[in-house]
Amino acid sequence: MRRYTRLYWEFAKSHMKVMMEYRIDFLIGVASVMLEQFASIFFVKVVFDHIEQINGWSFYEILFIYGIAATGRSIHQIFFDNLWTLGWQYIRPGKLDRLLIRPVNPLFHVVADRLHQDGFGQLIIGLIILGTAIPQLDLVWGAAEIAMLVVMIISSGLIFVAINLFFATFSFWMIDSLPIVWAVFNLSDFARYPLTIYHKGIRMFLTWIIPYGFTAFYPAAYFIDKSGYKEFALWTPVAAIVCCVLAYTFWNRGLKAFASTGS
Amino acid sequence: MKKYWQIAKGRMQENTAYSAWYWAGTVSAVMKLLIIYFFWQAVYANQTTIENINLETMITYIVIAMLLQGFVGGVGNELAENIKEGQVAIELMRPYDMIFKMFAVDIGEKIMYLIQGTLPMVLIAYFFMDLSFPKSPETILLFIVSALVGIWIGTFFDFLVGVLAFWTVNVWGVRVLKESLITFFSGALVPITLFPDWLRTITEFLPFQAMVYLPVSIYSGLISGTEAYMALGIQLFWLVSLYVLVRVIWSQAIKQITIFGG
Numbered sequence: 001m002r003r004y005t006r007l008y009w010e011f012a013k014s015h016m017k018v019m020m021e022y023r024i025d026f027l028i029g030v031a032s033v034m035l036e037q038f039a040s041i042f043f044v045k046v047v048f049d050h051i052e053q054i055n056g057w058s059f060y061e062i063l064f065i066y067g068i069a070a071t072g073r074s075i076h077q078i079f080f081d082n083l084w085t086l087g088w089q090y091i092r093p094g095k096l097d098r099l100l101i102r103p104v105n106p107l108f109h110v111v112a113d114r115l116h117q118d119g120f121g122q123l124i125i126g127l128i129i130l131g132t133a134i135p136q137l138d139l140v141w142g143a144a145e146i147a148m149l150v151v152m153i154i155s156s157g158l159i160f161v162a163i164n165l166f167f168a169t170f171s172f173w174m175i176d177s178l179p180i181v182w183a184v185f186n187l188s189d190f191a192r193y194p195l196t197i198y199h200k201g202i203r204m205f206l207t208w209i210i211p212y213g214f215t216a217f218y219p220a221a222y223f224i225d226k227s228g229y230k231e232f233a234l235w236t237p238v239a240a241i242v243c244c245v246l247a248y249t250f251w252n253r254g255l256k257a258f259a260s261t262g263s
Numbered sequence: 264m265k266k267y268w269q270i271a272k273g274r275m276q277e278n279t280a281y282s283a284w285y286w287a288g289t290v291s292a293v294m295k296l297l298i299i300y301f302f303w304q305a306v307y308a309n310q311t312t313i314e315n316i317n318l319e320t321m322i323t324y325i326v327i328a329m330l331l332q333g334f335v336g337g338v339g340n341e342l343a344e345n346i347k348e349g350q351v352a353i354e355l356m357r358p359y360d361m362i363f364k365m366f367a368v369d370i371g372e373k374i375m376y377l378i379q380g381t382l383p384m385v386l387i388a389y390f391f392m393d394l395s396f397p398k399s400p401e402t403i404l405l406f407i408v409s410a411l412v413g414i415w416i417g418t419f420f421d422f423l424v425g426v427l428a429f430w431t432v433n434v435w436g437v438r439v440l441k442e443s444l445i446t447f448f449s450g451a452l453v454p455i456t457l458f459p460d461w462l463r464t465i466t467e468f469l470p471f472q473a474m475v476y477l478p479v480s481i482y483s484g485l486i487s488g489t490e491a492y493m494a495l496g497i498q499l500f501w502l503v504s505l506y507v508l509v510r511v512i513w514s515q516a517i518k519q520i521t522i523f524g525g
Contacts, residue, residue, distance in 0.1 A: 032439035039443050043452045047306060050313045050457060055305045179287035186291040189298055197305035202297065 007104065008112050015115040026117050033121035037070060040192075041129065055197045060136035061224055062193065067133055069191055069216035071126030072156025078119030080111055080161045086168045087176025096258070107165075107251060139223055152219035152233075155240035159215050160188070162243035165251055172254035184210060191216040194227075214239045270364060271371030285379060292329075292384050299325050300392055314456055316485070323394045324454055324483040328475050330381050330388075331410060332451040334373055335417030335474045338365040339425030340438065346428040355517070362422070362513060369418060397482055405491055409478035412498045417445070417474045419505035426509075429516045450476030454485060470501045 019026050041063070048059040057065075082089075090096040090110060099109045139145070167184050170177035191212040195203045206213040214236045222233035303325065307318040316324070342365060345351045354361050388394055397403050424441045431437060446452060448471035455466055455476045466472050477494040480486040486494050 028437075032443070035440065035443045039447050039452075042447070046453050046457050046459075049459065051306055051310065053309075054302075055308065179283040183287035183290045186294055189294070193298075193302055193305075198297075198301045202301075 004105075004108060007108075011112040012115055019115075019117055029118045030121035030124070033118045034125045037122070037125045037129075041066065055194055056226065057194045060133045061220070063129055063133035064137060064223070065194065065216045065220040066192055067126055067129035068153060068156055068219050069126075069188070070122060070129055071153050072215055073160050073188075074119050074123035074126050075154065075157030076119075076160035076164065077116055077122050079115065080164065081116035081119065082110055082114035083161075083164045083168045084178065084181065085114075086110060087171040087178050091171050091175055091258075106255065107248070137224070145223070148222065149219075152222065152236055155237045156215040156219055158240040159211060159243050162240070162247040163210060163212070166243075166247040169247070169251045169254040172258040188212045188215060193217075196227075211239055211243060266359060267363060267367040270367040271374070274368050274371035275375045288380060289383065292380070293387065295329060296326065296384070296388060296392065299329065314454075316454065316456075319393065319395055320483050320485070321454075322392060324479055324485065325452075326388050326392065326394060327482050328451050328479045330384060331413065331475050331479060332446075332449065333376065333380065334410075334414045335421075335445060335449065335451075337418035337421030337425075338369045339421035339423075339441075341365065341368070342422065342425035343428035343438075346425075362509065365422070366418065373414070395483070397484065402481065402484070402487070402491075405495065406478055406482040409481050409491075409495055409498060412495070412502050413474045413478045416470055416498065416501050416505055419502070419509050420445075420470060420474075422509055423505070423512060426512055426516050429519050445471055445474065448472065449474045450479070454480065456485065470505065473498045473501045 044059070044062055044066070047054075048062075052058070054062065090099070096106070099106050102109065134141070163184060164181060167177060167181045170180055187206070187210055190198065190202065190206055195206060195213050195217045198206075203213070207218075218229060218233040219236050221227035221229035222236070300322065303318060303322050306313070307321070311317060313321070342351075345354060351361075354364070357364075397406060421441070424437060427437055448466050448469050450466075450472055455463055455472055458466065466476075477486070477498055481491050481494060
């Protein structure tokens with residue numbers, strides 16, 4: 001564990017140097033992601049200029065859901081973004097074979113190969129959204145609530161990671177599963193709004209099959225009493241852990257299948 | 264004429280190979296339709312109209328806007344790549360006008376997209392979401408013309424962003440900026456009539472509303488009669504202006520190349 005921490009630090013240090021070298025690119029990247037997020041929030045704002053609430057949820061409550069998702073996703077985007085590139089950067093050009101002979105966990109190596117600058121823009125905008133929404137929510141915030149919020153956001157991030165890892169693993173069989181990863185990732189758009197607005201089937205799907213519901217709606221519902229999901233929301237960290245275990249197990253299977261074809 | 268058609272055809276063949284991406288795109292588009300449908304159902308749960316727009320018209324507007332936005336892009340990306348890799352120098356020596364060549368590629372791509380991407384979506388949307396049809400044949404005709412003009416405005420604009428690669432290093436950042444601007448100001452997400460007044464005023468002076476908002480408003484009946492013809496006039500103004508701009512900037516850019524070439 002300590003060895004990996006030190007190793008990650010070494011990797012990260014060299015990323016930082018590159019980032020500082022291309023400072024303008026770094027700033028453009030951060031700014032563009034922020035603008036993108038801002039556009040979708042603006043959309044919700046325009047709609048709420050004309051109505052009071054959606055399915056009983058006010059503007060700031062929707063913003064809160066959104067903020068949790070954005071902040072959670074930034075964890076995934078900053079540290080695990082390289083999973084997207086597994087197919088075309090590692091498997092197709094044969095770079096993965098080189099990683100496999102190194103004395104490091106291959107998943108760790110792939111993940112540590114990149115620290116994604118745009119993720120910082122996502123993090124900043126996520127925190128801004130949460131900072132805007134929370135004071136308007138009329139909730140009591142003690143140390144316990146803040147700790148719970150942090151746990152929820154980390155869980156949300158881990159679910160994003162696990163889902164991407166799971167579908168990126170298909171690359172071991174089909175060389176590049178990026179289209180699948182991308183399509184599944186788009187499902188997370190559903191989680192922007194209260195799940196209660198959707199048909200029951202969609203709700204079930206986003207809870208039990210591809211659990212994006214736990215990246216935003218359920219964590220937010222924990223803090224908002226009237227939602228009726230307060231207790232169910234407590235399962236969020238458990239869901240995160242289960243997802244990670246499943247995805248990692250599947251990854252290992254894929255790796256085995258891949259190694260056997262390589263010889 | 265024939266050579267440009269060959270170029271368009273070549274691109275159509277290339278594209279059929281990307282079937283994994285096709286299915287991923289289709290699935291994503293269906294999901295987007297679902298989100299739109301349920302979101303607006305929930306928005307209208309407590310009212311019958313917003314700014315005089317009822318649910319049926321709103322969903323029609325949003326879905327048609329989403330489908331049309333898929334055509335608003337263009338060749339900017341490819342052009343930027345060509346410039347970055349120096350390919351553009353060879354392209355310029357070939358026996359065709361490079362601007363028309365790029366547009367031919369683009370048309371090929373868009374025809375394929377229309378058949379593979381848009382038509383299935385249109386069927387699904389009409390079948391499950393009760394979209395409304397325009398009332399008169401005149402409106403349908405007007406919409407088709409308006410949509411084509413809007414798409415060309417988008418294509419020209421995209422070309423202009425691509426040409427920037429001659430002067431800037433980070434093309435990608437500029438592109439993301441462009442995408443956000445278009446989504447924002449073209450009315451692709453929500454009819455511009457819902458915008459706050461100050462923003463609507465700004466929007467009226469920008470070319471983006473001519474890409475999506477005006478044609479889709481004609482389709483869904485938000486704009487009708489004389490207003491519709493006026494909208495078409497505004498679109499034609501932008502079309503011509505942007506085309507002139509494309510020509511002027513392109514000739515400037517080509518001068519830049521000869522300087523590099525020494």
